[in-house]
Amino acid sequence: MPSILKSKKSFIILVVLIILQLILISIQIPGGENVSLFEKTVFSVFSPLQHGFTSLFRGANRLWVNYFTLRDVTQDNLALKQENIFLREENTLLRDALMQFRTEEEIIKLLGKIHDNILPVRTIGYDQGNFIRSLTINRGKNDGLGKNMMVLDRYGNLVGRTIEPISSRQARIQLVTDIESGVSVISQERNVAGILSGDGRGGCQLKYILSTETGLRVGEKVLTSGMDGIYPPKIQVGEIVEIRETSGLFKNITVKTEYTLKDLDNLVVIRIKAEELF
Amino acid sequence: MRQIFHGVIGVLLAFSLHVMIAEISPSVVILINVFSLVLIYMAMEKGDVFGSILGMVLGLLQDSFSQGVFGVAGISKCLTGFLAGYVSQKLNVTPFIRKFIFISVLIIFELLVWSGLYIAIGAGSLNESRGLILVQPFFSSLIGCLVFPQVKKLIMKVSQRRI
Numbered sequence: 198m199p200s201i202l203k204s205k206k207s208f209i210i211l212v213v214l215i216i217l218q219l220i221l222i223s224i225q226i227p228g229g230e231n232v233s234l235f236e237k238t239v240f241s242v243f244s245p246l247q248h249g250f251t252s253l254f255r256g257a258n259r260l261w262v263n264y265f266t267l268r269d270v271t272q273d274n275l276a277l278k279q280e281n282i283f284l285r286e287e288n289t290l291l292r293d294a295l296m297q298f299r300t301e302e303e304i305i306k307l308l309g310k311i312h313d314n315i316l317p318v319r320t321i322g323y324d325q326g327n328f329i330r331s332l333t334i335n336r337g338k339n340d341g342l343g344k345n346m347m348v349l350d351r352y353g354n355l356v357g358r359t360i361e362p363i364s365s366r367q368a369r370i371q372l373v374t375d376i377e378s379g380v381s382v383i384s385q386e387r388n389v390a391g392i393l394s395g396d397g398r399g400g401c402q403l404k405y406i407l408s409t410e411t412g413l414r415v416g417e418k419v420l421t422s423g424m425d426g427i428y429p430p431k432i433q434v435g436e437i438v439e440i441r442e443t444s445g446l447f448k449n450i451t452v453k454t455e456y457t458l459k460d461l462d463n464l465v466v467i468r469i470k471a472e473e474l475f
Numbered sequence: 476m477r478q479i480f481h482g483v484i485g486v487l488l489a490f491s492l493h494v495m496i497a498e499i500s501p502s503v504v505i506l507i508n509v510f511s512l513v514l515i516y517m518a519m520e521k522g523d524v525f526g527s528i529l530g531m532v533l534g535l536l537q538d539s540f541s542q543g544v545f546g547v548a549g550i551s552k553c554l555t556g557f558l559a560g561y562v563s564q565k566l567n568v569t570p571f572i573r574k575f576i577f578i579s580v581l582i583i584f585e586l587l588v589w590s591g592l593y594i595a596i597g598a599g600s601l602n603e604s605r606g607l608i609l610v611q612p613f614f615s616s617l618i619g620c621l622v623f624p625q626v627k628k629l630i631m632k633v634s635q636r637r638i
Binding site: 200203205210211214215217219222232233235236237239240243244246247250251255258299320321323325327328330331332333360362369371375376420458461 | 487490491493494495497498500501502504505510522523524527528531535536537538539540541542544545546547548549550553559560561583592596608611
């Protein structure tokens with residue numbers, strides 16, 4: 198018996214490992230959005246490492262650029278870019294806020310609240326299974342981040358929301374292009390409402406638009422409606438690029454996001470909930 | 476103890492290479508599966524048991540940084556690591572072409588197990604990363620075949636200097 202076990206040792210180890218992982222998977226199903234403690238732990242342990250490696254590579258890259266090419270110009274440019282991001286986000290949010298009728302006192306209060314809750318963040322890693330689904334940023338619970346906070350790009354376009362796991366210094370972002378994401382949206386011109394979710398190819402699909410609906414056109418902008426309780430209204434999400442009639446109840450509408458992969462390096466998290474904003 | 480040390484080195488190497496590649500472009504992360512390359516390389520050197528354990532660790536690590544079911548990549552990488560170690564002990568996969576085919580087959584196998592598990596679990600349809608994932612076996616194998624011999628040469632040089 199022991200000799201049989203010895204010859205089959207590696208197979209037995211493999212089977213044990215597989216069973217362990219199957220148990221791990223079965224615990225999560227149906228788990229919905231809940232992240233297991235084990236996954237949270239692995240994320241918490243390795244995300245600082247990811248942060249460290251990213252900082253190291255970026256640091257080396259910065260060193261090269263700063264000392265061998267542009268030196269001071271790079272520093273100035275970076276500072277201006279940071280300031281620009283801040284101002285753009287503030288401007289976008291304020292523009293929407295001021296559209297509504299408010300007293301001066303209310304507006305001043307709101308200005309302070311928005312200013313204090315814009316947090317510029319940097320991407321430190323992309324989804325290792327699929328880069329259009331999620332990414333990891335360099336800020337976490339210590340910076341006041343929590344679940345379901347809105348994430349925008351440097352131009353104020355919607356990128357996604359914060360999701361679990363969130364560690365003390367890192368957090369995960371679910372992108373709007375994720376097939377499992379859902380954003381309540383309206384079209385800019387005729388206010389046609391629908392749900393936007395990822396199409397699995399880096400774009401989005403506008404769902405639940407009836408075949409009888411004639412108010413949409415290609416090129417029309419898609420904005421958040423504020424109905425989902427996560428995103429405030431009037432945040433730009435994308436543009437309709439294709440409308441296809443189907444034999445079913447709903448149209449097949451493809452939306453291209455306003456942000457591109459290049460814009461995902463520097464992002465902004467709005468640390469207050471949609472209902473607290475406006 | 477030595478095996479654990481090599482395992483830790485493998486994890487750190489895969490992780491740092493992944494971060495470096497992601498810095499170039501997120502799309503390249505899909506084109507070159509660094510985690511699988513490090514896994515296959517180390518499993519070929521250390522054997523099937525080492526391969527399956529390292530595969531599980533790297534897979535779970537990949538899962539923890541992905542938006543999906545935790546454990547799916549763990550299983551697929553565990554099987555890949557085991558196969559890499561087991562087959563390389565039985566067959567000579569050192570020549571370039573053989574190595575290229577060997578790595579390609581293993582990465583295709585891993586992708587099949589990964590997507591099969593996703594479908595079996597019903598965790599939604601599998602994202603295709605704009606089709607880039609389909610060319611992952613080719614690019615990963617090519618990079619692996621070009622880089623592995625250089626890494627081996629470097630390790631041998633270092634160990635010779637020590638002697």
